Amino acid sequence: MTPLLDIKGLKVHFQTDDGMVRAVDGVDIAINRGETVSIVGESGCGKTVTAMTVLKLIAMPPGRIVAGQVLFEGHDLVPLPAEDMRAIRSKQIAIVFQEPMTSLNPVYTVGEQIAETIRQHEGMSKRAAMTRAAEMLALVQIPNAHKRVSDYPHQFSGGMRQRVMIAMALSCNPKLLIADEPTTALDVTIQAQILELLNEMKQRLGMAVLLITHAMGVVAETAQRVIVMYAGKVVEEATVEALFATPRHPYTQGLIRSIPRIDLAATQHVRLEAIPGSVPSLLNPPVGCRFAARCRYVMPECRTAEPLLVEKAPGHKAACIL
Amino acid sequence: MAQYILRRLLIAIPSLLGISVILFTVLALAPGDPFEELATNPAIPPDVRAALRASLGIDDPVHIRYFRWLTAMLQGNWGFSFVSRVDVDQLILQRLPATLLVIGTSQILALAIALPVGVFAATRPYSVFDQVANTLAFIGFSLPTFFTGLLMILLFSVTLGWLPFVYRTDIDATGWRWWWEHLRQTIMPVLVLGLFQGASWTRFVRSAVLDVIRLDHVTTARSKGLPESRVTMRHVVRNALIPVVTLVALQMPAVFGGAIVTEQIFRIPGIGSLLISAILANDTPVIMAVTFVFACLVIFFNLLADVLYGWLDPRISYS
Numbered sequence: 001m002t003p004l005l006d007i008k009g010l011k012v013h014f015q016t017d018d019g020m021v022r023a024v025d026g027v028d029i030a031i032n033r034g035e036t037v038s039i040v041g042e043s044g045c046g047k048t049v050t051a052m053t054v055l056k057l058i059a060m061p062p063g064r065i066v067a068g069q070v071l072f073e074g075h076d077l078v079p080l081p082a083e084d085m086r087a088i089r090s091k092q093i094a095i096v097f098q099e100p101m102t103s104l105n106p107v108y109t110v111g112e113q114i115a116e117t118i119r120q121h122e123g124m125s126k127r128a129a130m131t132r133a134a135e136m137l138a139l140v141q142i143p144n145a146h147k148r149v150s151d152y153p154h155q156f157s158g159g160m161r162q163r164v165m166i167a168m169a170l171s172c173n174p175k176l177l178i179a180d181e182p183t184t185a186l187d188v189t190i191q192a193q194i195l196e197l198l199n200e201m202k203q204r205l206g207m208a209v210l211l212i213t214h215a216m217g218v219v220a221e222t223a224q225r226v227i228v229m230y231a232g233k234v235v236e237e238a239t240v241e242a243l244f245a246t247p248r249h250p251y252t253q254g255l256i257r258s259i260p261r262i263d264l265a266a267t268q269h270v271r272l273e274a275i276p277g278s279v280p281s282l283l284n285p286p287v288g289c290r291f292a293a294r295c296r297y298v299m300p301e302c303r304t305a306e307p308l309l310v311e312k313a314p315g316h317k318a319a320c321i322l
Numbered sequence: 323m324a325q326y327i328l329r330r331l332l333i334a335i336p337s338l339l340g341i342s343v344i345l346f347t348v349l350a351l352a353p354g355d356p357f358e359e360l361a362t363n364p365a366i367p368p369d370v371r372a373a374l375r376a377s378l379g380i381d382d383p384v385h386i387r388y389f390r391w392l393t394a395m396l397q398g399n400w401g402f403s404f405v406s407r408v409d410v411d412q413l414i415l416q417r418l419p420a421t422l423l424v425i426g427t428s429q430i431l432a433l434a435i436a437l438p439v440g441v442f443a444a445t446r447p448y449s450v451f452d453q454v455a456n457t458l459a460f461i462g463f464s465l466p467t468f469f470t471g472l473l474m475i476l477l478f479s480v481t482l483g484w485l486p487f488v489y490r491t492d493i494d495a496t497g498w499r500w501w502w503e504h505l506r507q508t509i510m511p512v513l514v515l516g517l518f519q520g521a522s523w524t525r526f527v528r529s530a531v532l533d534v535i536r537l538d539h540v541t542t543a544r545s546k547g548l549p550e551s552r553v554t555m556r557h558v559v560r561n562a563l564i565p566v567v568t569l570v571a572l573q574m575p576a577v578f579g580g581a582i583v584t585e586q587i588f589r590i591p592g593i594g595s596l597l598i599s600a601i602l603a604n605d606t607p608v609i610m611a612v613t614f615v616f617a618c619l620v621i622f623f624n625l626l627a628d629v630l631y632g633w634l635d636p637r638i639s640y641s
């Protein structure tokens with residue numbers, strides 16, 4: 001069975017004044033129909049660039065897809081002309097961004113903005129699209145939805161705006177929903193509600209979800225499969241169970257150790273272990289393993305050749321010579 | 323909304339009063355006398371002159387004169403020009419059409435240049451078009467109107483003889499010919515004012531559009547699968563119009579001020595040249611009336627800017 005989305009050897013580089021930023025440097029990600037896959041990694045490791053490239057929303061220039069394929073239902077999106085790409089956006093693949101406060105246009109009502117998407121793809125009348133927009137708001141559990149369609153974004157709280165964004169993204173029944181850190185900008189209690197909503201929407205509508213996050217806790221709650229990214233590369237890929245039970249890559253091990261454990265912190269003073277050091281520059285990535293400078297198991301061989309992503313156990317890949 | 327406008331108009335009353343007090347005092351303190359001309363005219367006997375002065379109340383103390391002016395004004399009596407011996411409101415109504423015509427058309431021209439050029443340049447930053455537009459806008463914005471005005475007169479009137487360089491209200495022609503003559507004499511002042519204003523607004527439109535174009539909601543609009551033209555018009559230009567419209571409204575009084583210079587150069591018998599000649603002749607009632615009209619314009623356009631701002635930006639509420 002061909003995967004719904006199959007990213008192969010993707011490289012996206014940005015031309016800047018300081019030189020070439022290799023934001024995404026050889027990434028492979030496959031997502032099956034109806035599956036939830038999560039991408040985790042620290043800030044700046046190329047998660048957003050990967051997601052935006054799928055919809056070709058990165059600014060070109062300075063950005064450029066240097067190599068690779070983005071196969072959606074077997075068809076490569078990379079060479080697709082702008083017009084065909086527009087038919088994919090929101091209709092086949094929809095995206096929800098990190099910042100609900102700025103992602104909606106302040107001068108139109110939320111109803112108008114949702115209806116605009118619907119009309120673009122479904123060719124409905126204005127009235128019908130507005131009715132559908134109200135139904136979408138009700139679906140994402142916004143109270144009083146038929147009244148609130150004619151409210152402006154500033155009349156909603158952050159969590160409610162993210163619900164609006166989700167309603168808009170799901171309004172044309174996409175086959176894939178990309179959620180780029182949809183909860184990072186929200187309060188902790190609201191975060192849980194939004195994740196729950198995403199899970200519920202997925203159960204009702206059956207779309208595949210690519211959930212980007214830097215919080216391991218979120219991964220455990222929502223995804224079936226996890227992809228760990230580091231400095232523009234995939235360093236580990238496994239099912240959620242396998243990843244938490246036997247993390248293979250030292251970076252993944254570090255990420256898991258840094259999950260705040262409320263249960264432990266309350267009883268005994270366990271220090272949260274952050275991974276020492278920081279992400280290397282993507283301008284001139286180091287030769288060999290990019291994690292070498294921060295790895296506690298580093299060996300001389302690590303710095304000579306780049307470890308490839310290989311299958312360590314069935315369905316469990318890691319890019320480490322260990 | 324209506325309540326807000328009413329409140330703003332009520333607040334405007336004390337400012338207008340203040341402006342008129344200051345103006346009146348300054349004019350009273352200024353040297354010169356509107357009757358200088360009469361004083362040196364030997365045909366008028368001194369007793370007639372004194373009677374005239376007394377009847378106009380010119381030698382009364384300042385505050386008495388001010389209150390006399392104010393009560394007359396409130397009753398709709400704008401006074402009487404010492405020099406041209408015509409009612410001031412008549413004089414202003416006579417001069418206003420020429421000014422409005424030149425300013426109106428030049429501002430339309432300015433917007434017709436600034437909006438498309440600014441938007442087109444901003445959506446292609448650092449392209450050849452953007453750089454050419456930027457350079458031209460910078461030049462147009464740096465050259466004062468009296469300079470470009472004289473340059474145009476030299477070129478099109480003196481050297482080439484294509485266009486008249488004196489603006490006339492008494493064109494002795496009818497039908498198409500009248501329109502044609504009118505058009506010919508309006509071209510240069512409209513171009514001078516319009517290009518200058520257009521240049522400065524092009525820069526403003528460009529930067530307003532650039533400010534919006536990198537906002538998150540524009541990426542959202544693209545992610546919805548909208549055509550680029552719709553993204554630009556509905557999600558970039560529409561938002562960029564909020565500061566642009568406000569600035570245009572706020573700049574209108576300054577545009578009227580700037581038109582005074584242009585009217586002098588092209589000898590347009592408008593309200594600006596009326597003010598200049600009134601100042602030169604110490605014609606206090608005319609100066610008061612014209613400056614008062616300008617003060618009202620400032621207040622009107624400030625209010626208009628606020629109202630438009632609230633109308634364009636749903637985040638603003640007037641309650």
Ligand SMILES: Nc1ncnc2c1ncn2[C@@H]1O[C@H](COP(=O)(O)OP(=O)(O)OP(=O)(O)O)[C@@H](O)[C@H]1O
Pocket residue numbers: 014015016021023041042043044045046047048049050059062063214282
């Ligand atoms: N337009 C751009 N021009 C130059 N560099 C860019 C551009 N966009 C992204 N980058 C670079 O690409 C790298 C990856 O950025 P990206 O936004 O994908 O990280 P991320 O994993 O999403 O991080 P975060 O958790 O902070 O969202 C960063 O080093 C960033 O500086």
Ligand code: SF4
Pocket residue numbers: 249250251289290291292293295296297298299302307319320321322
């Ligand atoms: S390859 Fe070497 S440096 Fe890289 S993660 Fe594995 S052990 Fe650490």
Ligand SMILES: [Mg+2]
Pocket residue numbers: 047048049180181
């Ligand atoms: Mg990101």
